[in-house]
Structures are given as C-alpha cells and as structure tokens.
Amino acid sequence: MAATPLLPKSIQPFPTIPRSNRLTHFANLSFSNNPSPDLSFSPRKTPIIRPNAKKKNPWLDPFDQGDDPDMEYGALFSDGKQEEDPRPPDNPDNPYGFLKFPSGYTVEIASLGLKIRGDVRRCCCVISGGVYENLLFFPAIQLIKDRYPGVQVDIVTSARGKQTYEINKNVRWTNEYDPDDDFPDPAEYTDMIGVLKNRYYDMILSTKLAGIGHGAFLFMSSARDRVSYIYPNVNAAGAGLFLSETFTSDSTNLSEGGYNMYHQMIDWLGRPK
Template sequence: MASTSLLPKTISPFLTSPPSSFPSAHFTKPSFLNPLPDYPPCTRKTTTLTYAKKKNPWLDPFDDGDDPEMEYGSLYADGKQEEDPRPPDNPNNPYGFLKFPMGFNVEIASLGLKVRGDVRRCCCVISGGVYENLLFFPAIQLLKDRYPGVQIDIVASPRGKQTYELNKNVRWATAYDPDDDFPEPAEYTDMLGVLKNRYYDMVLSTKLAGLGHAAFLFMTSARDRVSYIYPNVNAAGAGLLLSETFTPDSVNLSEGGYHMYHQMIDWLGRPFRSVPRQPLPPLKVSISRKLKEFVEAKYRAAGAEKGKYIVIHGIESDSKASMQSRGDTDSLLPLQVWAEITDNIRGFKPLFVIPHEKERENVEEIVGDDTSIVFITTPGQLAALINDSAGVIATNTAAIQLANAREKPSIALFSSEEKGKLFVPNAAEKKCTIVSSKTGKLKDIGVEDIKQAMQILDLSLALAQA
C-alpha cells in the first residue's frame, strides 16, 4: 500500500515553494486563505523601492531612511523651525543653564524638536588655522538660514578663534586645539564638561575623526554628532559613535580648496520634507567700528591714506601669523620678488603687511627705507586694513579670501593654475586676477605677468573711484 501524505493537497504548493517566492516588499496571505488570487502564488512581483541615504549604517544596518509613502503635514513635522519665543529666565545672565526651569529634565527633548530635527544649539569644532576657519563662514550662515534662531558656538585653536571677531553669527568661540593628539588631561576633561553643560542638539566637527575624537564628540551628549572621518583604517570604530560621517578624498581636508567642506555643506543644506534645499551663501565678513578705527590709526602712522594704498601680503616668514592654508604650503614669496613687483605699482602706495616685527628690518633693507610697513597678526585687523585699501596683491593666504569677501579688486599669486582655480573659483566674478607660476614653484612666478595683471587692477580702481 502506497504511503500517502497526511497534509491536504491544496496547501502543498505553499509548503513546497521556496522562501524566495514571497514578495520582497510585504507578506502575502497563503493560497488556502486566498482562493481567488490576482496572480499565481509562486510568481515574484518585481518592485523597485527608492530610499533615502542611510543615516549611519554602523548604527542600524536595517535603517533604509524615511518611508517615501508616509505623509507628513502636522505642526510638529513640517516646515522650518521657529525661533524660540521664550525669553531667558535671567536676561542678565549670559550662561545657558538658567534657561532650564527648576525640575525640568534636560535629557528629554520635546516631541517637535525630535520629530522635526530642530537645532536650537549647535557647536562647530573646526580644525586648522585662520584660513580653514574663514572658509567655514558660509557653512555658519547656512546653519543660521536653515535653522532660524539657532545659537552657534565654536571650538577652535587659539589662532582659529581670532577669526570669529569677523562673524556676528557666532555666540561663543572657545580656544581649544582639536588637532592636539595628546591634550592635557585636565584641559580635555574640562572642555568635555563645558560642552556637556551647554546641552547641544548638534555637534559638527571638521577634524578627521578616529575612535578617539569620535569618543570625544560622543561624550558631549549631543543628539546629532556629525564629523569627517579618516579615509583609511584609522577610521575604524568611529562610525559607531557618530550620527553622520563624511569620508574626504585625502587625509588633508584643506587640499579641497575653497569648497573643502562641500560634503558637510551638502548634508546641512539637504531638502527635508517641505523644506527645499538650502543654498550656500557667499563668504562675507563683518568688521566692527572699533576695529576700523584701530587699524586706521596703524596705517596712518605708517604713512598711508585711506583708499590710496595697496595691501601687500604673503612675504616669506616662519611666523605662524602668515595665515597660510594647510592645502597649499608653497604660498609665500621672498622679499626680493616682492621688491620687483612693487617697483611696477604706479599711483598707489604699496603697504607691506609683516607677520612679525623681526621682518621690518628685512623689508627696509631689501625694498627701501621709505617703505610703508604695518605689523598685523590677526585676521580682524587684516580685514579692516583691506576694507580701507584700494586693492590687494597677495599670495594664497587669508588676505585673498578677505579681499573677495569685502569685494575689493585683487591679484592672487599661485604656484600653479590648478591651485588658483581650486582656492579662488569664479575669480572673474570676484574682481580677482589669478597669476600662476609656469614651473609649479611660487618663487619662479613671472614678474612680467604680474605687471600685466596690474593694468587690469588699475582699470578696476579707476572705475571704482569714478
């Protein structure tokens, strides 16, 4: 007698079919519960679902982003955030902790803040010196436009902190060098306590993070921890402690030039539900009246008059106040070359900016005793000096970016044409003329090329004065 199966024949296709017969998007009813199916039970329905970029694949490998079919529109989930209408509990107190009333649990955020991703307080940890911090100004303005009412604080090196004298969007700038690989334990723990007590919603970092820096950002207790990470094995483990990561093309982020932060800016300005993509504003700086008066006294003492001098910046020196970019180390010219360049200036007084007083003797000896020299080390004073000038001739230092920010005509000297396009994109729109060396070394730059570029500079100055 043949053995027969105890299972009904009607469900045999369901049990014998492989698991791959299930549709990938959702679970379907078995065949015996659905006697009249719209399609055969053993066929696969091909559907293509597009999801947004994963928030962080290290945190949840099954997180495919927001559901594209979900509809939003409530007060808590739509549009940009509104400025915080609550006044501080004590207007005379500059610190933020008194804004929390007694008994308020600061660890629990409001529903609207969590669902909409609002950012009331943001901290930016900026790696590098003056140049790198100056190029982060457009990102700060983008944050102010994208999150109305946000309070932005900065953590930067002592040199980088000086830059925020020119930025009115920054609440507090704290001097702490994030590039120090072996900080003092007391300074490290103190900075962690300061950042933790400010209750940030978001922490942005432009330092390439490994496990150590990622742990530093994690211990700030911020809701969103966003940072660049190493493009090599040094990034191992960092993604576990960060909410969003960016991998640059090289270990030196500054090699990206003017758009060195393009990955972070693209993420910050991303469209969100009914909020369109936030455009990147241009680089702008603001100069206080007190700073202008202080610098005016300095250049008048050097024999220069307002609007009748050209700033010369980028002389060769070992001073840290040269304001170079980490992405272009060949960006200082010897004084002998500067002497040849300034001999061709007509109608305006060349004003040499020295980063250290020891350079004054060298300038007087090589260029001439009657040379106008001003000693300036901070980016704020340099911006005020450029603002009162007729134009700028400089190598690839912060002076070129400040001249573009203040819309002053300038001649930028670069070691190569590629560097010029990288650090000063759309130079013609910025009243900037790029002169590059043909050998790839800045010291070999052609003086005749600079002399020819000065004719364009003189024309711009004549038009500006007309």
C-alpha cells in the same frame, strides 16, 4: 542547771536641752578662729581696660598710605535691585499649580518635538586648522543660521583660528581648544567635555578627521546629532559607532580641496527637509 536569761541593758535617754535654752545655747557659740563672714552679696566689678591707641608701624607695610580720599565707599547694591531678564507671566488658568509654565509653552514635550522635527536650537562646530580653515567655514555657519532660524552657533577651535570669529556676527561663543592635539592635557580634555555637556547642544559638527578617539570625544558631549569627517583609511575604524553622520574625506588633508573643502558637509546641511 537552767541558765539565767541575759536581760537587756537599759538605754539611757538622750540628753535634751530645754526649749527656753535652745536659742541661747547656739547664740553663745563663739567662732574665735573664724570670724562671722559678711553674707551681703556684692557683684564683682570688672575693670574696664582701654588699651592705648597705637600708631601703625610703618615698617610692617611700607606701602600702606592710608585710605584713598578719591575712592567712594558704599554698598554694592546701593542703586536698588539688579536688572533681570524679562520673564513671561504665569498662566493663571493652569490647573496644575506646581507647573509654572507660561501660556503657549509646553516644556515637558519640547525635547520630543525637537526630536521629531529635527530642530536645532544650539549648535557647536569643532573646527580643525588655523585661520585659513576657519575663514572657509563661514559659509557653512551662514547656512546653519538660514536652515535653523534662531539657532545659537558656538565654535571650538585653536588659538590661531579663534581670532577670525571677531568679524563673524553669527557666532555666539568661541572657545579655545586645539582639536588637532593628539595628546591633550587631561585637565583641559575633561574640562572641555564638561563645557560641551553643560550647554546641551542639539548638534555638534566637526571638521577634524575623526578616528575612534575623536569620535568618543564627540559622543561624550551628549549632543543629539554628532556629525564629523572621518579618515579615508583604516584609522577611521570604530569612529562610526559614536557618530550619527560621517563624511569620508578625499584625502588626509581637507585643506587640499581649496575653497570647496567642506562641500560634503555643506551638501548635507542644505539637504531638503
């Protein structure tokens, strides 16, 4: 028996609203619960709050007496540009524009010339002892100034010996550091090494009897020439590895030599070129 095919149901058309009634249809919609909102935009006005100026509480800072009427308040550089060191003019004929070397200066080979001639531009003297030892070192400082014209001499000595250099015109700077302290504070020790390295000394002299410890201290200063006295006994073992010139003391106390206590170092400084 042949089955009858199922015919699709007819789809009813969507209800349409006449064109003439479209506007009136939506116009008659009423929003009884929600009244029509006001679509006009109005910026929100922030009220300006001006706090009342209160007086300072004198109990917070009883020592605050207000501004000093005698103090002048002004800019730090109100008088104009600060004074600067004079600088030689640049060489306009230099073909290398990135090398701002003035005429007559050869900065790139200055260290080589200093090494060949053995010139000393900056010298540091580490003086052991007190006032007596530092006063007797004055002739050696004068000899350094005469042998190397224009040299800058700095001193590293104890607090007692530092006061003697207030009457010495040949010394540029004097730093307080006790080289005779066998167990220095680590912070002071490393700080002094940093000070000596940052000054780029060409020669460093020491009147302290050096062992391997003091020899390493002078070596870490990065000076080109490291000259020092050493112990006359077994304590001097290893010091010569860090020093470029050594003087063996006659005894363990240099001050026993009197006014001629530094004769070995003075003879070396006064050697012919």
